Amino acid sequence: MDGDGAAAMRYTEARLSKISMELTADINKNTVDFIPNFDETEKEPVVLPARFPNLLVNGTSGIAVGMATNIPPHNLKEIINAVIKVIDDQIGDKEETTIEEILEIVKGPDFPTGGMILGTRGIEEAYRTGRGKIRVRAITDIETMPNGKSRIIVTELPYMVNKARLIEKIAEMVRDKKIDGITDLSDQSNREGMRVVIELRRDVNANVILNQLYKHTQLQDTFGVIMLALVNNQPKVMNILQMLKYYLMHQEEVVTRRTQYELNKAEERAHILEGLLIALDNIDEVIRIIRNSKTVQIAKSELMERFKLTDVQAQAIVDMRLRALTGLEREKLEAEYQELMKQIERLKAILADRKLLLKVIREEIIVIRDKYGDERRTSIGFDEFDISMEDLIPKEDVVITMTKLGYIKRMSNDTFKAQNRGGKGIKGMQTLDEDYVEELFMTHTHDYLMFFTNTGRVYRMKGYEIPEASRTSRGTAIINLLQLMPGEKISAVIPIDEYRDGEYLFMATKRGLVKKTPIKEYANVRKTGLAAITLREEDELIEVKYTDNHRDVVIVTKYGQCIRFNERDVRPTGRTSMGVRGMNLSDRDEVIGMQLDSQGSDLLIVSEKGMGKRTNISEFTCQNRGGKGVKCYKITEKTGNVVGVKSVNEDDEIMIINTEGIIIRMKCNGISVLGRVTSGVKLINLPEGNVVASIAKVRKGDEEDQQEEENEEAETE
Incomplete structure (x- = not known):
């Protein structure tokens, strides 16, 4: 703070605080790897065992070629409480700890010089993305x-x-x-x-x-946060939850190695004690053998042969002092042996049960918190710039529609009322010649919308950034909202509330290729878009699904073929990879849709002439990816080709859109459940020359609309 110069180079010692010893705790128990130092005269640890997350607690800064890191210091209590939260969620089999939960625990950086952080926007941005600017003001x-x-x-x-x-x-x-x-x-x-x-x-x-x-x-300064650290020797910018998880992974390895080390030592000692107790049980014969042996080696050999001892046990016996022959010493050895047996049992239990291992880490880190934790020094105050446009926008479900010619709009979710099967529908928008509603989906105003295009690129917007319009208006040209390349059109839209570890985007192309990529690979999408998949000539991206690596994938083609396989058959690959064969297509056939078994118990299939059916997904058995699949829809002149497929449940609702812009909303329980090789029933009455353009599944929670519809029908009667 006062600008004092550093000590001279000759001063090689440093006075460390008590807590610094917790960074090296158990370092002599094979908890971390050692490598030669710069001149190979000594060995140094690759990383310290660190009983607390030092990288976050003390912070760090540094610069290298093409990259820099600047991690602020944090309050020890808050960071350890955040680690405990992650541990508790994993012990309790909670699906996922969220950044929102961490933000409730870690209020923000805690600087040793105090000061006041202005607002929470910079903190949230830094903790969510790994980068941000935090304004700090003097007190x-x-x-x-x-x-x-x-x-x-x-x-x-x-x-x-x-x-x-x-x-x-x-x-x-x-x-x-x-x-x-x-x-x-x-x-x-x-x-x-x-x-x-x-x-x-x-x-x-x-x-x-x-x-x-x-x-x-x-007196007012900006701290630029760059939470960059080495993960498996690779530099990586992480959000705060990722840093906590990587620390926990490190502690799991440290405690596992320490436990294994202690187990080995305990078993070695128990082995020696077993030999000593055997000797004490046969002390007269042991003394006779040793007395009659010319050398120690001969004595050891005879003891090993007579009592089936190992070399280590025999050595311990010949090294035994005469005082060990007393009754008191024998009791001590027996007590030590019994204690070792309990210790060995406990250590083996820790190694065999990850939850028990996590409890050990939890107990140890609580000791650190209670011993060294203190109150925050840096306060967090109000910032007049902290109120964003997003804060003023209500959080609500909305309907997004896109037309064939690329017009998009946002409408309230209660715009459309549920109707019975075979209804005429209501007018969704005014369309021009050769234009019609091609996509309709449900999302949330504050969700990210990831727009995947047929050319394999991805763009991103917030739900509220799409202009709101009336039910009958045409909407806004999407090229005015996204910087689309010539010839690009939207193939899939994925709402994302948060980019989490262990979750993936699963893609399918028109030619039957599939690909699975971690969702984190798409966390930083530029306004100009980002390559999402590499496509071959004449191939297009058809569908993208948000998944967790535990689902079955169902792919359907326009000629009514279907294949089901587990997504784990497809290994995760990078963002720009091409993918692998998901389905072997016949001539001129192409993929029209992909669903996950988790999205519903039935597969709803709709044809271009308004026919449709539900078939239980269990009728489609799992097979290896890359096959031709089985027949899932009977194509006739009356049905036309398959145009849409959705996984649905009994209480779901769907919307069907034709090429004239007419939308009908219906309950799935009004659609017949039929066998695999059938054509289904009439779902929508189509005017002459019109066909079904697409279908969409409605979000749940629209009971009020249904009640209002029933009331209207009752009044009419």
Whole structure:
């Protein structure tokens, strides 16, 4: 803070605090790997065991070629409580700890110099993405002196601000008359704390001067967060939840290796004690053998042969002192052996049960928290810039529609009422010649919408960024919202509330290729888009699904073929990879849709002439990917080709859209459940020359609409 120079190179010692020893705890128990140092005269640990997350607690900064890291320090109690939360969720088999839950525990960075963080927006951005800017302000107070003048007292500074240089900067600005009204500037800091006094003229407003100091000096500073660290020797920018999980993985390895080390030592000692107890049980014969042996080696050999001992046990017996023959010493050996047996049983249980291992980590980290934890030094205050447009937008479910010619709009979810099968529907929008509604889906105003195009690129928007329009309006051209390339059209839209570990995007192309990529690979999508998959010539991206690596994939073609296989048959690959063969297609056939078994118990298939049916997914047996599949829909002149497929349950609702823009909403329980090789029943009455364009599944939770529909029908009767 005062700009003191570093110690001379000859001073090689450093005084460490007590907690620093927790970083090296158990380092002599084979908990971490060692490598030769720079001149290969010594060995050094690759990483420290670290009983607390030092990278987050102490923070760090550094720069290398093409990358930099700048992790702020945090409060020990808060970080350890966050680790405990992650552990508790894993012990309790909770699906996933969320960043929102971590944000409730970790309020923000906690700088050793105190200060006040302005608002939470920068904190949330940094914790969610691994990058962000946090504005920190000095703690000040305005006092009125006996002579009527005011003075500003600075008691805490932003992190890494040099006090001496700050005072020089203020003095320089006063000399250059950039700040007018300061009469005296003094540093009254001592061992009791920091105190910088800025005296003002009687005729100036102290708050105005203070705001000028915030604007032009480091009394208000910005801490740029870059949470970059090495993961498996690869640099990676991580959000706070990822850092906590990687720390927990490190601790699991450390405690596992320590437990194995202690188990080995305990078993070695127990082995020796077993030999000593055998010797004490046969002490007269042991003494005779040793007395009659010419050398120690001969004595060991005879003991090993006579009592079936190992070399280690025999050596311990010949090294045994005479005092071990007393009854008291024997009792001590037996007590030690019994204690070792209990210890061995406990250590083996830890190694065999991950939940028990996590409980050990939890207990140890709680000890660290209770022993060294302190209260926050950095407060978090209000920032007038903290209110974003997003905060003012209500959180609600919405309907998004897109037309064949690329017009998109957002509507309220209650715009459409549920109807019975075979209804005429209501007008969804006014369309021009050769244009019709091609996509309709449900999302949330605050969700990210990931737009995947037929050319294999991905774009991203928030739900509320799509302009709202009436039911009958055409909407906004999507090229005015997304920077689409020529010839691109939207193939799939995935709502994402958060990019989590262990979750994937599963893709299918028109030519039957499939690909699975971690969702995190798509966390940073530029406005100009990002390559999502590499496609061969004449191939297109047809469908994208959000999954967790535990689902069965069902692919359906326009000629009514279907294949079902487990998504684990497809190994995860990088964002720009091409994928692998998912289905072997016949000539001129192509994929029209892909569903997951988790989306519903039945497979709803709709043809272009308005026919459709439900078939239980259990009728489609799992097979290896890459096969031709089985027949799932009977194609006739009356049905036309398959145009849409959805996984549904009894209580789901769907929307069917024809090429004229007519939309009908119906309950799935009104659609017949039929066998695999059938054509189904009439779902929508189509005007002459029109066909079904697409289908969409309605989100649950629309009971009010249904009740209103029933009331209207009752009034009509």
